[in-house]
Amino acid sequence: MTEVTATVTSALEASRQRLDLASPREIAGLAHLELVARHIVEGFLIGLHDSPKRGFSAEFAEDRPYNRGDDLRYLDWKAYARTDRLYIKQFEEETNLRAYLLVDVSRSMAWVSDPERFPTKLEYARLLAASLSLLLVQQSDATGLLAFDEELRAHVAPRTTRRHWRRLVTELTHLAADGRTDAGTALKEMAGRLQRRGLVILISDLLVDPETTRMSLRYLRHRGHEVILFHIMDPGERELPAEGEAIFFDPETGEELGANSAALRRQYREAVQAAIDDWRKEALRWGADYALLTTDTPLGLALRQFLRKRSRLG
Numbered sequence: 001m002t003e004v005t006a007t008v009t010s011a012l013e014a015s016r017q018r019l020d021l022a023s024p025r026e027i028a029g030l031a032h033l034e035l036v037a038r039h040i041v042e043g044f045l046i047g048l049h050d051s052p053k054r055g056f057s058a059e060f061a062e063d064r065p066y067n068r069g070d071d072l073r074y075l076d077w078k079a080y081a082r083t084d085r086l087y088i089k090q091f092e093e094e095t096n097l098r099a100y101l102l103v104d105v106s107r108s109m110a111w112v113s114d115p116e117r118f119p120t121k122l123e124y125a126r127l128l129a130a131s132l133s134l135l136l137v138q139q140s141d142a143t144g145l146l147a148f149d150e151e152l153r154a155h156v157a158p159r160t161t162r163r164h165w166r167r168l169v170t171e172l173t174h175l176a177a178d179g180r181t182d183a184g185t186a187l188k189e190m191a192g193r194l195q196r197r198g199l200v201i202l203i204s205d206l207l208v209d210p211e212t213t214r215m216s217l218r219y220l221r222h223r224g225h226e227v228i229l230f231h232i233m234d235p236g237e238r239e240l241p242a243e244g245e246a247i248f249f250d251p252e253t254g255e256e257l258g259a260n261s262a263a264l265r266r267q268y269r270e271a272v273q274a275a276i277d278d279w280r281k282e283a284l285r286w287g288a289d290y291a292l293l294t295t296d297t298p299l300g301l302a303l304r305q306f307l308r309k310r311s312r313l314g
Contacts, residue, residue: 018039018042018043018044018046018047018300019036019039019040019043019299020039020040020041020043020044020047020131020298020299020300020303021043021047021298021300022298023296023298024118024119024123024124024127024295024296024297024298024299025116025117025118025119025295025296027040027127027299028119028120028123028124028126028127029119033126033127033130033169033172033173034130034166034169034170036127036130037127037130037131037134037169038134040127040130040131040299040300040303041131041134041135041138041303043300044131044299044300044303044304047300065085065086065087065088067088075087075088076088097141097142097197097198097199097226098141098142098143098144098158098194098196098197098198098199099133099136099141099142099143099144099158099198099199099200099201100143100144100145100146100158100190100193100194100198100199100200100201101129101132101133101143101144101145101146101201101203102146102147102148102183102186102187102190102200102201102202102203102204103125103126103129103145103146103147103148103172103175103203103204104122104125104147104148104149104181104183104202104203104204104205104208104232105122105147105148105149105153105154105175105176105177105178105179106148106149106150106177106178106179106180106181106205106207107149107177107178107179107180108121108177108181108205108207109121109122109125109177109204109205109232110122110176110177110178111234112234112236112295113234113235113236113237114235114236117296118234118235118236118295118296119295120177120295121205121232121233121234121295122175122176122177123295124232124293124295125203125204125230125232126172126173126175127299128203128230128232128293128299128302129145129172129203130168130169130172131299131302131303132201132303132306133145133165133168133169134165135303135306135307136199137160137161137162137164137165140160141160141199142158142159142160143158143159143160143164143165143168144156144157144158144159144168144193145168145171145172146186146189146190147171147172147175148181148182148183148185148186149177149178149179149180149181149182150179150180150181150182150185151179151182151185152185152186152189153175154171154174154175156168156171157193181204181207181208182208182209182212183202183204183208183209183212183213183216184208184209184212184213184215184216187200187202187213187216187217187219187220188216191216191219191220191223191225194220194223194225197224197225197226198225198226199225199226199227199228199310200217200220200225200226200227200228201227201228201230201306202217202227202228202229202230203230203232204229204230204231204232205231205232205233205237206229206231206275206279210278210279214282217229217283217286217288218286221286221287221288226288226310227283227287227288227289228288228289228290228291228306228309228310229279229283229288229289229290229291230291230293230302231276231279231290231291231292231293232293232294232295233292233293233294233295234294234295235294235295235296237272238269238272238294239265239268239269240264240265240268240269276292280292289309291305291306291309293305
């Protein structure tokens with residue numbers, strides 16, 4: 001057993017639970033992202049297998065209603081016997097797509113309110129992207145990566161092999177948070193690369209220019225691409241501290257502002273909730289999907305949200 005494997009195994013034994021249910025802070029500190037992501041996805045799939053609800057299949061295929069002119073060789077007679085309705089079998093090559101993970105690596109993604117309890121937003125995004133990409137590759141979806149701040153910082157073209165997934169994870173491992181955010185540039189770049197139906201997964205704290213970003217996302221939906229927004233927030237961003245005087249610092253601009261946090265807590269909470277509601281409503285309006293994830297959310301719960309939203313969009 002290698003030292004890396006022993007470290008992850010020790011973490012599993014110490015927590016006495018699957019890594020997909022473990023504290024993100026605990027697993028973000030483990031050294032080997034590839035191995036951690038494998039354990040997260042393995043535990044997640046075991047949980048789905050044990051669940052009475054419909055699980056996840058690595059060989060993705062489904063039926064669709066029969067339309068006049070469809071090839072009768074592909075009628076699903078078993079479905080007809082169960083439902084008395086005609087369905088056509090759709091095979092893997094008909095349902096597979098190209099997926100791009102867009103990961104925000106701007107300076108604000110390095111912020112954490114309590115390093116003892118939470119990972120940084122980028123550490124959480126890295127774990128999420130590695131786990132999501134493995135799920136996608138397992139169902140033979142070509143999966144790529146774009147990392148961005150105000151410029152593109154990494155690009156891995158979509159492929160379906162495990163060797164390719166390991167390369168993608170290596171890129172994720174080397175990502176560092178720096179620079180301001182410009183999601184619009186990354187979205188435009190990615191839109192030019194997706195020539196046929198694709199899935200775009202944006203992983204960001206959404207401290208971006210809202211109008212530019214929404215315009216780019218609407219354009220992707222207009223082109224027929226599926227879009228999922230994972231809004232990553234530190235729990236400390238949902239509520240201001242209860243202390244009186246505080247200094248508020250913008251990590252991307254370096255600006256500071258002194259204020260009485262106790263007096264601002266209610267207004268701040270309402271403003272944050274309004275921003276969350278706006279993103280959710282906008283996504284719904286143009287047929288995309290939105291999920292808010294705080295950095296204390298176990299990765300297994302995040303993956304469940306992905307499968308639920310993916311099935312609804314698809």
